Amino acid sequence: MAWLVAGGYGMLAQDVCAELTARGVGFDAPDRDRLDITSPEEIEAFFEEMKPEVVVNCAAYTAVDPAEENEGLAFTLNAVAPQYLARAAAKRGIPLVQISTDYVFSGTSPIPYAEDDAAHPLGAYGRTKAAGEWAVRADHPSSYIVRTAWLYGAGGPCFPKTLARVLKQNGTANVVDDQHGQPTWTKDVARIIVDLVTKQAPFGIYHATSEGEATWYDFTRAIAAEVGVSEDEVHPVSTKDFPRPAPRPEWSLLAHGAYEGTGVEPIGPWQERWKLAAPSVLAEVE
Incomplete structure (x- = not known):
């Protein structure tokens, strides 16, 4: 079986490739020089040559704040390109995995968001990712929408690396304590993605986040413990103290009910x- 992993140099995609390698599954993870997913002609030519049996789209415009001023570009990468991939996959009758985000929700729910809750994005990034979900499902019903959030991993910049450096350099950090989510390892999301396909779980929406709840303050205290800094040196502050161009969901907890009966274990x-x-x-953090 040959998998196509679009966005193959990203943090999540690297772990998807590692998971496939560990399972002895063949794949190709082209960079943009080899496959421009905003070009339907390039996609069609690549599919004809490679003949993938599964497509995983990890490519996206993920710069949340710049998306507010570059929504057109974000829409092209997060909605139009996934639709092109979905059409090519549907034409060949092969499954597609589209990665999405908690930002499709408003973050005002008092309970974890279910897979079938209505999307209500607050900003440009969330709007474009919600549009991508809709486009993929409309053009290719045999697809998986995998929403994740608060991602960290070894293969790219992420919150734990940034805060570990701050803590090591300054010995202290001020971190928001009024945004709630589920810190999630890209290696775990990669396992979920591969399991959904290989165990032939029903097509639809799945939430690939860890169990439990944390604020960024809680997570930073856990990071401090790993780098030898006292947790007491992490200080809680409000989101209002760190104004940003794009609104952040206050509540990003996602439910995991869709896994029941699929044979796929939640994180x-x-x-x-x-x-x-x-x-x-944190291996390379100095």
């Missing part, structure tokens, strides 16, 4: 997963 508690992930994620 475990975020604290346990972080303890396992920390050595590799």
Whole structure:
């Protein structure tokens, strides 16, 4: 089986490729020089040559704040390009996995968002990702929408690396304590993606986030413990103290009910997963 992993040099895509390698599954993860997913002609030519049996789209415009001023570009990458991939996959009858985000929701729910809750994005990034979900499902019903959030991993810049450097350099950090989410390791999301396809789970929407709940302040305290800084040196502040161009969901918890009966195991508690992930994620932090 040959998998096409679009956006193959991104943090999540690197772990998808590692998961496929560990399972002995063949794949290709082209960069933009080899496959421009905003070009339907290039996609068609690439599919004809490679003949993929599964497509995973990890490519996206993920710069949340710049998206407010560059919504057109974000829409092209997050909605139009996934639609082109979906059409090419549907034409050949092969499954597509589209990666999405908690930002499709408003962040005002008092309980974790279910997979079938209505999208209500607050900003440009969320709008374009919600549009991508709709486009993929409209053109290719045999697809998986995998929403994730608060991602970290060894293969790219992420919150734990940034805060670990701040803590090591300054010995202290001020971090927001009024945004709630589920810190999630890209290696766990990669396992979910591959399991959904290989176990032939029903097509639809799945939430690939860790169990539990944390604020960025909570997560930073856990990061501090891994780099030898006292957790007491992490200080809670309000989102209002760090104004940003794009609104952040206050509540990003996602429910995991769709896994029931699929044979795919949800991701475990975020604290346990972080303890396992920390050595590799923070390996190059100085």
